[in-house]
Amino acid sequence: MxxxxxxxxxxxxxxxxxxxxxxxxxxxxxxxxxxxxxxxxxxxxxxxxxxxxxxxxxxxxxxxxxxxxxxxxxxxxxxxxxxxxxxxxxxxxxxxxxxxxxxxxxxxxxxxxxxxxxxxxxxxxxxxxxxxxxxxxxxxxxxxxxxxxxxxxxxxxxxxxxxKKYVGSFLMYNKELLLLPFTQKTKQAYLDVFSDLNCMNENILNSSVAYCWRYCFLDIYRCLEPKFTYPCIKQLKDKLSITHASSVIDDSLSSILNWRAKEENSMIALFESLSPSLKTEFESCRKDDGIEKIGKLIYKLRNAIVHHYSVEDNIEDAKTVEEWDSLVCLMLKSIKEIYTLYV
Incomplete structure (x- = not known):
């Protein structure tokens, strides 16, 4: 400027x-x-x-x-x-x-x-x-x-x-600027992400000022998309003793081989890599029979939001405010862990 x-x-x-x-x-x-x-x-x-x-x-x-x-x-x-x-x-x-x-x-x-x-x-x-x-x-x-x-x-x-880190901080410290009723626990989770430049991006900032829970969730979900290939890349590096940075390998897989990881499998792998304590927090929020893996449930919710039937099924009201807030908080914690694990 x-x-x-x-x-x-x-x-x-x-x-x-x-x-x-x-x-x-x-x-x-x-x-x-x-x-x-x-x-x-x-x-x-x-x-x-x-x-x-x-x-x-x-x-x-x-x-x-x-x-x-x-x-x-x-x-x-x-x-x-x-x-x-x-x-x-x-x-x-x-x-x-x-x-x-x-x-x-x-x-x-x-x-x-x-x-x-x-x-x-x-x-x-x-x-x-x-x-x-x-x-x-x-x-x-x-x-x-x-x-x-x-x-x-x-x-x-x-x-x-x-x-953007400081912009996010101002938003969290001034609740009258926010459109969603985040609890203090969730606002702290946002501040933790904002303070980590490795996982700070535009989507995180957009999620914090979303006007409805489903779009808040979706913007956080998008922060995980750049890491979809990383579980596979980590296995590849371990197997072949590759020392190149994961980001370099990721670019090569896309530009040379035109290879993309399957989204559902990637989400399952990413969430399987979470710490036991965070997995336990996710499990405590489940309302199903507990058979499906966390990553698959997150992926299914994403599909329910982005496809047309999300409006017909009134996905916003499928969870209470407290449930949405807890899910957003856990997703933010997941981003911190995943971006730390997969660099």
Whole structure:
């Protein structure tokens, strides 16, 4: 992403401000010069040193952004007034003009929903001496834009997975952002997965903000798909004393031999490799006769969701909220174990 031009950011805010007032108060005359938000010389210099590291990540109604300033990374959250993080390593800081304008332009910030156009118009007072007027105070006008919160991170985010790890943490620590009623145990299972970059991916993040249990389950299931060939590869490596990384062998099996593992057998093998304690937890949640293997039951549930009859059979109501929550929790624990075992 790189750096932004601070005057361009000010112009963007000014246009959003004028546009909102004009849409709500026709024929209103708004004059702002030379810029909307006042910055000191020090703030101008600071803004020139801020680096935007990754594309804005949009989750539900929120936008997340990572910036770097003087070898320190910050995560910025746009769209929620009371967001917090209970991680002691993440520190909330006051936002200044340089950080604000950078975040505003990078995220294409909008006017806060429900803002009063007449109040906004009155806030743009006529300066006594336009020749020396340099802009309005940030606190005066920021209340009319989407809220922006900034937090200092304890590490440098070199990869997008680290960025997503922190986004996931913010979601779990702010239950009002979640659409499903996860228990504390399941939220902790999510945090454990988020903290492990080996198994952190887009599907895990999507599952955490799913609006129904079946889609939450399905996104977690998809995290296991890249590991379908790994039980077979492990046997192959042991049998032939192959030292190549499993990922290299997996790529070769696909690109050269066009070979794919059978999904049902793969799921059975993956879940057979779980620790005895986790298998016991799965067994305690079963409602059937206990004959079918865990992996096969997971595979059957996946099929029931992805095929058309999932709607007809009302698969969402086939389990209670407590049962779905327990299953999601166990699936997350399984991902941790499987991604640790099969590398």
């Amino acid at each position: 790189g750096k932004i031009k601070i005057n361009e950011a000010n112009s963007y805010l000014e246009e959003r401000f004028k546009e909102y007032i004009n849409n709500n108060i026709p024929d209103s005359i708004i004059k702002v010069e030379p810029r909307l938000i006042y910055l000191t010389e020090e703030q101008f210099k600071k803004a020139s040193k801020i680096n935007i590291k990754f594309d804005v990540l949009k989750i539900l109604t929120l936008k997340f952004l990572i910036i770097e300033f003087e070898s320190v990374d910050y995560i910025i959250v746009i769209g929620h007034d009371d967001i917090n993080c209970e991680n002691d390593d993440i520190t909330s800081i006051d936002i200044d003009e340089a950080f604000y304008l950078t975040a505003a332009l990078a995220s294409n910030i909008n006017i806060r929903e429900g803002s009063n156009a007449y109040e906004m118009l009155n806030a743009i007072y006529e300066p006594e001496d336009p020749t020396i007027f340099q802009g309005y105070e940030l606190d005066t006008l920021s209340i009319y834009f989407e809220p922006i919160k900034i937090f200092q991170l304890p590490e440098i985010c070199e990869k997008p997975t680290v960025f």
